[in-house]
Amino acid sequence: MLSLKLWVPKLAGASTCFRPGSSCLLSSLKVQQCHHAAGRLTPVLSVLVQKQDKAVLGIQPSRNAGFFTNMSANELWKGVTGVSNAGRKRGRGRGAGVKRRRDLNRGQVIGVGKVNMMWPGLNAPVLRNGELVRQQSQPRDEQRESRLQAIRDQFTDQRSFKLTPLERGWSGNRLPGRSIGPPDAVDFETFEGFDTTVLELKTVFSMTATAGRTRHISCFAVTGNGAGLVGYGLGKGNTGMAAIKQCKRRAGQRLIYVERCDGHTVFHDFFTRFAAVRIFVERRPRGHGLQCHRAIREICHRVGISDLYAKVEGPTDNVQSITKAFFLGLLRQRTHQQLADEKRLHLVELRPEADNYPRLVASPGGAPVRSKEQIPADEELDFQLHIFEGKVPLKMPPKQPFYMKLPCYQTHLNKVKHLKNQEQVRVSLLAEHGEVRSFLADQYPECRAASAALWAEKRQAAEDDQEQDEM
Amino acid sequence: MFAGVASRDPSLYFFSSRVQELLFQLNDRQHDLVFKPRKLGQKLEAPQYVFMTDEDLDKERRRIEQRLREKLQVPPVLGPRKPIERVLAKDPRLEGLHDSKLVCIDISPDLSDRKRMITVREPDGTLRTANWNERGRINQIFLPVDGRTVTMPKMFEEPHLTECLDREEYVSVLDRACVQFEPDDPDYIRVTSATYDHVDAARLYERLQSTRHFGALAFYLAWHRRIDNLLLYFIQLEKLNQAVKLIHLYRLLRSAEPVSDQTPPTRQESSQSDGYSSSSDSGSESESSDSDSEGVQLDIIRDYIENASVKRPVLELALQNFQHLSAERRRVEREQRRADGRQ
Numbered sequence: 001m002l003s004l005k006l007w008v009p010k011l012a013g014a015s016t017c018f019r020p021g022s023s024c025l026l027s028s029l030k031v032q033q034c035h036h037a038a039g040r041l042t043p044v045l046s047v048l049v050q051k052q053d054k055a056v057l058g059i060q061p062s063r064n065a066g067f068f069t070n071m072s073a074n075e076l077w078k079g080v081t082g083v084s085n086a087g088r089k090r091g092r093g094r095g096a097g098v099k100r101r102r103d104l105n106r107g108q109v110i111g112v113g114k115v116n117m118m119w120p121g122l123n124a125p126v127l128r129n130g131e132l133v134r135q136q137s138q139p140r141d142e143q144r145e146s147r148l149q150a151i152r153d154q155f156t157d158q159r160s161f162k163l164t165p166l167e168r169g170w171s172g173n174r175l176p177g178r179s180i181g182p183p184d185a186v187d188f189e190t191f192e193g194f195d196t197t198v199l200e201l202k203t204v205f206s207m208t209a210t211a212g213r214t215r216h217i218s219c220f221a222v223t224g225n226g227a228g229l230v231g232y233g234l235g236k237g238n239t240g241m242a243a244i245k246q247c248k249r250r251a252g253q254r255l256i257y258v259e260r261c262d263g264h265t266v267f268h269d270f271f272t273r274f275a276a277v278r279i280f281v282e283r284r285p286r287g288h289g290l291q292c293h294r295a296i297r298e299i300c301h302r303v304g305i306s307d308l309y310a311k312v313e314g315p316t317d318n319v320q321s322i323t324k325a326f327f328l329g330l331l332r333q334r335t336h337q338q339l340a341d342e343k344r345l346h347l348v349e350l351r352p353e354a355d356n357y358p359r360l361v362a363s364p365g366g367a368p369v370r371s372k373e374q375i376p377a378d379e380e381l382d383f384q385l386h387i388f389e390g391k392v393p394l395k396m397p398p399k400q401p402f403y404m405k406l407p408c409y410q411t412h413l414n415k416v417k418h419l420k421n422q423e424q425v426r427v428s429l430l431a432e433h434g435e436v437r438s439f440l441a442d443q444y445p446e447c448r449a450a451s452a453a454l455w456a457e458k459r460q461a462a463e464d465d466q467e468q469d470e471m
Numbered sequence: 472m473f474a475g476v477a478s479r480d481p482s483l484y485f486f487s488s489r490v491q492e493l494l495f496q497l498n499d500r501q502h503d504l505v506f507k508p509r510k511l512g513q514k515l516e517a518p519q520y521v522f523m524t525d526e527d528l529d530k531e532r533r534r535i536e537q538r539l540r541e542k543l544q545v546p547p548v549l550g551p552r553k554p555i556e557r558v559l560a561k562d563p564r565l566e567g568l569h570d571s572k573l574v575c576i577d578i579s580p581d582l583s584d585r586k587r588m589i590t591v592r593e594p595d596g597t598l599r600t601a602n603w604n605e606r607g608r609i610n611q612i613f614l615p616v617d618g619r620t621v622t623m624p625k626m627f628e629e630p631h632l633t634e635c636l637d638r639e640e641y642v643s644v645l646d647r648a649c650v651q652f653e654p655d656d657p658d659y660i661r662v663t664s665a666t667y668d669h670v671d672a673a674r675l676y677e678r679l680q681s682t683r684h685f686g687a688l689a690f691y692l693a694w695h696r697r698i699d700n701l702l703l704y705f706i707q708l709e710k711l712n713q714a715v716k717l718i719h720l721y722r723l724l725r726s727a728e729p730v731s732d733q734t735p736p737t738r739q740e741s742s743q744s745d746g747y748s749s750s751s752d753s754g755s756e757s758e759s760s761d762s763d764s765e766g767v768q769l770d771i772i773r774d775y776i777e778n779a780s781v782k783r784p785v786l787e788l789a790l791q792n793f794q795h796l797s798a799e800r801r802r803v804e805r806e807q808r809r810a811d812g813r814q
Contacts, residue, residue: 268520285515336520345522348531353515355538357506358531361520372524383520432622 077101100155107151116141170294175201175219177294180244183223183252196223196248197298199232200319201240219243220320223251224302231255232299232323258303258330262286265307267336268387272329277321280393281329282309295319296326303330334387336362343386344370481694483729485548493720494545494686497713502535504681505542545686546645548694552655556602565596574601576609584610585653607653618650627651627662636669645684667691676704693721699782702772706789709796711768718775769794 068076081101083093111123118124120133127133160173169177175198182194200220208214217240224230231254235247261267261283269282279296284307290297292310300308312322340347340362346369347362363369380386403409429436434453441448448454484490523531573592589601589609601609611621625631627648635644644666652659667688670676679685692698698721705714769790776786 265517283517285517287515343522345524346528348521348523348528350519350521351508352519353508353511353513354506355509355542356519357502357535358521358523358528360528369525372526375524381522383522386522431625 073104102152102155104152106155107148114140114144116144169198175240175244177298180221180248183248184245186249186252189252191223191225191252193225193227194223194229194252195226195302196221196251197302198244199295199298199323201243204236217243219247220323221247221251222299222302222323223248223255224299224304226302226304228258228260228304229255230258230299230303230327232327234320256327256331259333259335260303260305261336263304265305266330267333267339269384269393270329270333271388271391271393272325272332274325274328275318275321276314277318277325278313279322279325279329280311280313281326283307284309293322295322299323299326337365339386340364341366344368345375345381480550481690482547482549484694484724485690487729490690490720490723491545493716493723494689495540495543496716497689497720498543498685499680500539500543501681502539505539506535543681543683543686545683545690546649547654548687548690549655551657551660552603552653554602556599558597558599559590560598562596562598565592566594568596569594574605574609576613578613580614584614603656607656616650618647620651623658624651627658632662632665636666639673639675639678641666641670641675641678642682642684645679645682645687663687664691671697671700674700674704676701689717689720690724693717693724696721696725697781699780699786702775702780703782703786703789706772706786706793709793711765711772711793715768715771718771721775721779765797 071079081093081099087093109123111119116138118133118136118138120126120135124133163173163178167178169175171177178198180196180198182191183196185191198219198221200218202218204216204218205213206216216236216238219235219237219240220232221235221244222230222232231251233247233250233252233254235243235245235250237243237246259267264286265283266281267283269280272279272281284291286307288307288309290300290306290308292300292308293312293316296308296310296312300306310326315321334342336347341364344364344367346360346364349359349361350356351359375381380390385392426436434456435449435451437448437451521527569592572594575588575590575592577588579587584606587610589606590598591601591605592598608621611619624647626635626644632644645663648659648662648666652662670679670688671692676685676688679688689698689701692701698717702714702717705711705717772786772790776783776790780786
């Protein structure tokens with residue numbers, strides 16, 4: 001067995017450091033010297049391989065020290081992943097391609113390394129059965145590298161999480177459109193049945209005298225219990241969490257009660273405006289759904305309105321103005337009873353699908369119903385005109401495609417006329433005969449297309465023949 | 472089947488105004504069922520609202536009464552039609568000219584479908600008028616009626632018809648039959664009879680209540696002298712008015728002479744034809760006090776049960792229960808009034 005002796009040249013400013021697991025074969029641990037100066041090549045350690053009879057066989061170079069061993073993990077990772085302040089302003093160091101630091105200690109045990117050895121006192125007991133345990137080398141663990149690599153790979157990739165479709169907001173994993181739960185309980189008010197949706201989450205800046213450009217997060221949300229109670233709130237804070245908390249609290253503090261017709265829609269069409277935003281809202285029948293701006297849709301979900309049409313004109317991105325306009329409109333609604341009272345006339349509902357049966361929905365409460373003579377000639381009795389106070393929403397005719405005016409369109413229609421009823425004919429043929437077949441099929445059976453009906457007949461015929469033969 | 476019973480023609484009885492009024496009165500006529508929203512695949516719109524004075528409201532109510540009468544008009548009950556084929560000419564020299572029948576139809580729009588000329592030239596040269604089956608098909612091809620098919624839908628054939636009835640889809644079967652067939656079509660009579668028999672067996676009369684088919688059902692049962700189940704239904708629901716009307720209808724349809732519109736109903740006449748000592752008339756009965764008219768009604772019902780009913784014990788028991796309940800109710804009301812009076 002060879003005994004080895006290390007000879008390390010002493011350099012100015014060098015200090016000693018210990019590095020376990022070196023690739024040299026050592027019969028005993030030896031302290032090696034390494035070089036700290038950055039930028040300079042690390043000193044080559046010369047290893048003298050000696051035979052037992054102390055004769056030097058040769059020098060084998062190896063580099064066992066360097067900036068990997070001189071610097072801490074934090075410093076090393078900062079060097080790899082770090083982004084300058086200027087770069088950070090430009091948004092570098094975020095997103096999909098960013099390098100993430102990994103803890104290389106994960107999966108490693110102290111005392112176990114590339115060299116698989118038993119170190120008594122470190123990864124093996126000093127005494128076993130009263131005997132001193134000796135240092136022992138164990139067979140190399142072939143899987144170690146790949147195992148460590150697998151563990152490290154686990155922790156590198158996206159920290160982004162997947163949301164289910166029901167949890168998802170308006171875009172990506174971002175908060176607008178997502179629920180943030182009910183407002184926090186205050187005293188006796190537990191906000192049972194309430195849910196809050198974030199409508200806007202943005203970073204805002206303001207110039208201050210002392211600090212210059214200051215950054216805040218602004219959060220705008222609406223809360224409601226789905227049964228008419230609803231409120232909106234705006235919160236600002238240094239962090240997103242602070243802003244969200246504040247806006248949720250405020251939304252819960254500023255609740256209003258909105259009357260709904262039949263529990264699913266508004267009482268009548270209306271027009272409303274706030275700032276530059278104008279909204280035309282129309283009542284829709286049950287089952288229609290919410291055909292409107294996404295912010296209005298969220299508000300309707302919170303209020304408990306399930307069928308509505310709304311057209312937003314003006315700045316459609318100003319969610320706060322849209323919300324305020326819509327709230328104003330909801331508050332200004334007049335219930336059927338209120339309409340009957342203010343007009344002192346019966347209010348009757350006519351539904352075309354129910355043969356226009358006149359259903360009395362409200363009669364004036366306090367004062368008696370007016371007679372025809374008591375109504376002035378110029379009074380507006382039309383329901384829609386009364387609601388809009390004499391104005392009429394402009395309804396443009398639906399835009400037709402440009403080609404419908406051209407004469408070639410008539411030619412096209414004539415060409416495809418014979419195909420217009422094709423689908424219905426196919427369905428009725430299938431219903432009657434079980435297959436699509438012509439009236440000539442009886443006369444010319446070979447023209448029948450391969451179909452379930454045809455094959456069933458053939459099968460039946462074959463079975464009949466078989467029975468005949470058996471008999 | 473209407474043909475079977477004594478070869479009487481139900482249409483002679485059906486169209487009389489007294490029978491029609493009885494059929495109308497037998498119906499519950501609940502507005503929210505008669506005018507219920509119908510799902511016909513149309514795009515729904517938001518409802519319209521109108522401000523109305525008292526006068527406008529009364530006018531609308533009168534319009535609705537009129538509309539109710541239209542919607543509850545009972546589909547006509549006729550006996551099965553007689554064959555109308557007759558040979559117009561025989562031309563044996565035309566034999567071999569064509570290998571299929573030729574059909575001619577007069578498509579003038581102002582003609583009635585039943586009266587317009589439809590003729591058939593057979594391959595052997597015979598010229599004849601079309602039979603009813605051919606008439607129906609050819610009329611539908613050239614002057615189609617919306618909702619009707621040229622060939623009879625499979626749902627009216629067995630076993631599909633029984634399956635539909637087992638699923639209790641009575642109104643849709645009857646509505647489609649009204650669209651598809653003429654009232655004197657033997658298939659119409661077969662389908663409607665099967666439906667009414669099924670309803671009667673299952674006692675699901677409320678399915679046809681507030682529809683136009685209830686009158687037809689009542690007429691069918693009264694014509695075939697099977698009103699006991701329906702009578703029991705009315706008694707159990709404490710609808711004595713309608714029970715009495717049903718019995719009156721039964722008597723009218725049993726009379727040998729068809730009911731005519733000319734002679735107005737008199738008390739003697741109705742008592743003679745009904746065989747009653749106590750007389751009652753369908754619409755003109757005035758209810759001076761509840762218990763009086765109830766007594767009269769009970770007499771009529773008891774009379775029928777004793778003389779003409781098939782399920783006598785069941786009906787008697789039901790009537791006894793009703794009387795018992797009625798007496799209890801009156802006693803409780805009296806005590807309530809006394810208690811209120813004391814207060």
